[in-house]
Amino acid sequence: MTIVVGFIVGMVIKTQLPPSMVYAETNMYFNPIFFQLFLLPPIIFEAGYGLNMALFGKHVWKILSLAVFGTLISTAVTWFALYTDSTDFLIDLSFSESGQFAALISAIDPVATLALFGALKVDPDLNSIVVGESVLNDAVALISFRAVTHFGVHLKDEYESIVFSFIITGVGSAIMGIVVGFAGALTFKVMGMGKRAAQKNSSTLSEHDRDHIASDLPHVECLIFVALAYISFVGAELPENSGIVASLFTGFTMRAYARPNLSAKARGQCDSLLKALASLSENTVYILVGLALTIELEYVTNETLEGTTLEIWDSVHAFVYVIVLAVAVRAVHLFPIIFGFNAFQSHAKDRVPFSHQIVMWFSGLRGAIAVALAYQVEGDNEGGTANNKHIIRAATMMTVVFTTFAFGGCTPCLLEQLKIDTGVDPPKGEAKTEEGSIFRAIEDVLVDPDIAKLEGEEYKPLAA
Secondary structure, X not given: XXXXXXXXXXXXXXXXXXXXXXXXXXXXXXXXXXXXHHHHHHHHHHHHHHOOHHHHHHOHHHHHHHHHHHHHHHHHHHHHHHHHHOOOOOOOOOHHHHHHHHHXXXXXXXXXXXXXXXXXXXXXXXXXXXXXXXXXXXXXXHHHHHHHHHHHHHHHHOHHHXXXXXXXXXXXXXXXXXXXXXXHHHHHHHHOHHHHHHHHOOOOOOHHHHHOOOOOHHHHHHXXXXXXXXXXXXXXXXXXXXXXXXXXXXXXXHXXXXXXXXXXXXXXXXXXHHHXXXXXXXXXXXXXHHHHHHHHHHHOOOOOHHHOOOOHHHHHHHHHHXXXXXXXXXXXXXXXXXXXXXHOOOOXXXXXXXHHHHHHHHOOOOOHXXXXXXXXXXXXXXXXXXXXXXXHHHHHHHXXXXXXXXXXXXXXXXXXXXXXXXXXXXXXXXXXXXXXXXXXXXXHXXXXXXXXXXXXXXXXXXXX
């Protein structure tokens, strides 16, 4: 619905302002830097923070296989199809443009997926696989896009460097996210704000001592918590690593080790604030997508822009072709990967049901990540096709709108027809460490169990 609001606002702007102002700077309608630095971090961090670690751990290899190998297969097949068929059916895309378009359109958007599956409260196992894949998939798509943009036509000669860079970026970003999470947990434990806030509401101190403890400590705890979450994203993006991966792993780590060091009031405030920021960012993203769509559609229908005649049918052809490719390619990699995992499961309860596989295939929604990458395509083909960037942007936005409304809108009906449970709350308190494990050793160093005791609660290691 927010896309429609943005589209209406864009139409109003287009009719009220002179063309010179409307088209002066298209990035003012959807600025990829603003999106990546301010709108994306709270969405990704909250996704990691709210993900059930027990279920994620249960399906981690499925998620990684779909996110890494599935995305790379999707990008490669789509790239080949776009480049070889571009002169027959589509606009004349160069080798690099085809690769960029393939990489960005392979990005399954976590914003759309989180919003849809979160609202429906889908079966927890299915939800953990789909959401986990959508978040990690974006990191892979982003790395692929950057590789194509950087190496261009020399890509085939630099594959060793690309593979090495891919591994370093992914692993390095994950390590950075974990380190920031550990540092945050240790910071809260050493500063002891959560413990002092808990003491203020307990009977372990005299009334005189409790009066000397600041009453606004939970607000300070919450502020530092959110700041650390943002630092992980920006810190990874500065050296051109993946802020998505870093922020996701920071969310995992801080949920497990930093959150227990907060007072009960601060924990509640952080949970509410993170959800509010993520929701605000999601709605803002869709409004901006709808707003930018009106401008890009005008670009591909206005013959006077940039001295080149563009037809909206170029974008429509590209959109239809990409939709068919996306649906087909997702089936090509998803079903074989899940079939392979199921083949090695001796118990039926550990296998992914075919009904779940259908939903996973159907839930490949595209969103703002693809749009943000589309705004980084500059167009490099000879023959005056710099306007390819506008056609790619318009086709990408059409794909986003179509998958959001068509696939997203039909998902509840599909779930009902396949008899998949909805309205199910994820299990609580399942992710617990065992005595003697490395995770328990880390927990003993980073987590202060006295806070739970002061608040009259039983301390449960790594309880969700």
